[in-house]
Structure formats: structure tokens, C-alpha cells
Amino acid sequence: MSTEGEFELIARLAPFLATGGDDLVVGSGDDAAVLDLDGRGVCLAVDVLVDEVHFRRDLSSLADVGWKAVAVNCSDIAAMGATPTVAVVGLCRPASVSGEEIEELYRGMSEACERWGLRLVGGDTVSSQALALSVTVMGDVEPAKAVRRSGARAGDRLVVVGALGAAAAALAGFRAGLDVSDELLAAHRRPIAHVEAGTALANAGATAMIDVSDGFGADLLHICEASEVGALVDAASLPAGVGVAAVAVQLGRDPLEFVAGGGDDYALLAAVPPDAADQIAAALGGAVVGEVTEGGVATLRMGDGTTRDLAGMGWDHYADAGEQA
């Protein structure tokens, strides 16, 4: 689906989605919804992975796919400052997929559940033409501590935890037939959700947070739009994944295309008050990459002092490449 089509669809469906009110602390349009149950905040996030759209079986094992389906949801939960608790899975199974293969998929989900301390508590497996998994993860958060996309304020620092560009570079290199390292491929196959970091950023007073799934630039713009702010980012400070630059050189592409435009990173991007940013970034092995500004423009400052408008950089096709296998 094109990015334009996606925006149109979101607008079309908005009237049917609850955005908040009463006990609905966070509604549709954020990384996860949050419901306040007498002081316990319950988060809910859903992500769907489809064969040949989000993964390809010559690159990822079904255990990898299962892992990823849980991990990307845990990343959404982390971006609220929440902790995942349980998951359920809706599985569309073509007749060509054997019981052993479904078991492998579940093993991968189970490994990811163990990694992030949640439990797989149910599912529905149905016949279908295409293999697809829809995983829903529930999370736990103090309602008052849930971090939306919409709270960033001018002067806040932008903190990134996790590496950028690795998943997109791995996929691009694999597609081009390069000899991509297993370490780099792992960024695509078995992404890491930064759950502990999400909680720590929330506790450090993060005013807005998102997980980087569409690409750093696109997700920063999501925060800017929701918070009605701008941003100034130092390109040199963006934490590129190990091996990204080498793949870019071999492909004759600018590493920034992967780092700022790639997607599928599952890093966390947070706006943090200036007096807390350096300390929390250092504690989490993250990076302060820029700051929140007045106005709606998100600017990337290059090493040579020139600036570029993040919204106009036209990385959509790389973002697509990052999201689509």
C-alpha cells in the first residue's frame, strides 16, 4: 500500500475508532491503546505480519517470523512506557504449511515471550490462502505514566535507544545478493524490543515516545504532528547499526537512507526534558540526536552544516522497502 493510500485510509476509518475519553487514557492513533482499570493501566497493541509482504521465507525461518510478530508488538508496548504481560495470536494457515512449521512459528513466538517476560495465552488458527499472523499484546502501565506521541515540548531533547538502519540495510543487501553478515541479518530476522528502556524513559519524564518502525524520519514526523512541534536533528549523531555503512557503500547508496529512512528498526525515539536527557541516554546506551523546536518543521543538520527538511526527503520507497520483505 502506498503511503498516500495509508493516510487516506486512516482518515476514512477515523470516525469508527475511539480516540480517548472516560477510562480510555490513550485511544487509537498511538503505539498502543491504554485503558484505566481502577488505577491499573492496560495497554493493547496489534501488528500483522504477512508472508511475502513482511517476511520472506528464504531469509527468515518461521521461528524468526514468530519471534518478530511478538517483538514488534512488545516494541509498541515499550513505546508507551509499559511492560508486556500476555499475547494472543490469530493465525491464517494455508494448507501447504505443515504442523511442524506451525510449531516452529509458535516456538519463535514462545522464545520472544520468554525474552520479554510475557505469556502466550490463546489463539485462533484458521485456514487461509496466505500465511499471516496477527499478534495482540497486552501491557501493564501506570495510567499517569503512559507516554503518548503528543506531549513533546520545544526544548526537549530527542533520545534514541537502539540502532538505526540495520534491518533495512540487511534486507537491501540480501536482495542485492551481497554477503550480509548474520549479525546484520539478525536485525531483520529477530528485532529487539527495548522494553526496559521504554520504562526507564517514562520514569525519566519522557514527554513523547514512539517506536521506530516506519523509519526514524517518518516516526519523528509522527511525534512532531501529534505534539505540534518541530525538530532539529544532527545527522552525525544518529546511531547507525553496525555494518550499515558497509552495505551502503557496496550498494552505492547514502547510509543516511537506511539510518533515517529505513524502518523496521524498533528503536525507541523519545522527547526528554533537557535536564534529564544526557543522563538517561547514557544510562541506556542511547544517543541524544537533537532537540524539539517550535513550529512544525523537522530539520536534519548535516555534517557540513547544511540542513534538509525531513518531511521533504522522499524516503517513502525506502521506508516501504524496510517494512516490506
Added chain:
Amino acid sequence: MSTEGEFELIARLAPFLATGGDDLVVGSGDDAAVLDLDGRGVCLAVDVLVDEVHFRRDLSSLADVGWKAVAVNCSDIAAMGATPTVAVVGLCRPASVSGEEIEELYRGMSEACERWGLRLVGGDTVSSQALALSVTVMGDVEPAKAVRRSGARAGDRLVVVGALGAAAAALAGFRAGLDVSDELLAAHRRPIAHVEAGTALANAGATAMIDVSDGFGADLLHICEASEVGALVDAASLPAGVGVAAVAVQLGRDPLEFVAGGGDDYALLAAVPPDAADQIAAALGGAVVGEVTEGGVATLRMGDGTTRDLAGMGWDHYADAGEQA
């Protein structure tokens, strides 16, 4: 998928699914999982509907399909004695399905959400070859009042709320080219979740409960297996849907095939202590259809006094027909 294949798959995946313990009041293997959050019980149920497997677009509008995806999950929540609160949807969308059609699907989900008082709080829409919806519904229940499949005791009465056989008869009639009434077709297109009845049955002390999705006989056997009990059911007391008998006559089939074997009913079947059964059944417009017995045999007593073993009645293909469009 054949019933045999489904049982094998369930056994294969069991090691990866949490069945309970600690704060997990009800784990995998019931209508919904229940987590105890400091005294608030949170239910989670998931169901997937796939085009040409669970619905056919010459019979159901996409608004019907959206309604049904929410309703069948609300029925699972109802079978725990819980009340649905919020839903999220994972939607697999082929390029051939327009934005208007997706909007129609959401409108149907929204109508069902309004009917049962829950809110649609998020979703993920992805490209796919086949149209499929995976809806997850969260529910609210006092943890101590959550009704499992496993608590039925010999002497309890079996109570059914809702009509049996209508959805399966509607589908069979439609397939055979009969002139099926809109009222009967509605049982297939827009099933009703008996949420208020589920809560009332729980409050009346129901010891076990399930929603009838696989067919009355199959779901009664699920309660018998989970509770390690048997059952004796009066065939004449089963509440057949209006118009079921007429379709059966036209097709030259026994109405009981639809009523006890059909599936897709979303009636509730509960085991209720004998002193409470008649009163609660009457209050809910339901029927007392039999009783729970010692031992593992589920018996259907026919009008002529003969008996049949429900487990051996070989309705699997009708159950399949009920679940598959």
C-alpha cells in the same frame, strides 16, 4: 482443516501456551484468557475470519463481516461471564479491496461495538492476498466470577440461551439455492452475542460455560472433557431457531443435524446448579436442555425414548459446514 488435524495441532502447540498460574486466572484452552490485575479481571479473546473460509461475499456484506468479527469475540467474552470493553483489529487487505469496502467493514465492526458497548481502539491494516480480519476483544470480569469450561458437576442442569441451528440451516439453504428468509440469513450474517445473559448466568452460579460456535454437541463435549463429566440431553428441549425445521424438510435432512451439529450459533451453554437452573433459564428466555452426569458419556435422548451417543454422531462435516462459508 479437518477436526482431526485441529486436535493434533492443539496438542502440538500446547507446550508453548500458558494454561494458568499466578495472576493468570484462566489460560489457553478456554473461550478467553483471564488475567487478575489486583482484583480486576481482564479477559482476552481472538477470532479470525477469512474470505471464502468463514464468509462469502455473495451472502454477507462487508458490514456483516465486520459485525460478525466483533460479535463472535463478544460471544467468547460472554462465555466467561465477562463484559467486552475494547477491541483491536488486524486486517489483511488485498489490493482489490477498495477504501470504501474497508470503510464498510469498519462500519459493521463499529455497529457491533455500539451494540455491546465496547470501543474499537486500534488496528493494523496490511497488504495481503486474501481478505482476513483478526479481531481481539478485551473484557472485564471479577476474577472470582470468571466461568471456565471445567467446573461442571454431576447434577447441574444444562441451560442454553439463544437459538440453535439457524446459522447452519441458513448457509445450507443458501448453498442449495433455497429461498431462505432474511431473518434466517441474519443468523449467519449478524450473529448475536449473549453478553447480558453470560453475566446473569455467572451471577446465578454457573459452574461451566461455553459459547456454541462448533455446534451444540461439539461444545457440550468440550465442557464434558474439561469438567470430566458426562451429560444427558433431551433432544426435544433443544431451542431450534425459527425456520430451521423448514429448511431441513426442504433439504431432506434431520433438523437435529443443524440444531445439535450445526455450529456458528453463538448461543451460550452453561451448567447451572439444579436449584437455580429453571429460574435463570426462564429469566433469560433460555431452555433447560438436560443435566450433567457422572462419567464421560454425553447422551442425546430422542423423543421416542431411544438414546444416541453425542460423541459418535459424526456431525463433523456439518460442524465444518457451519464454520466454513
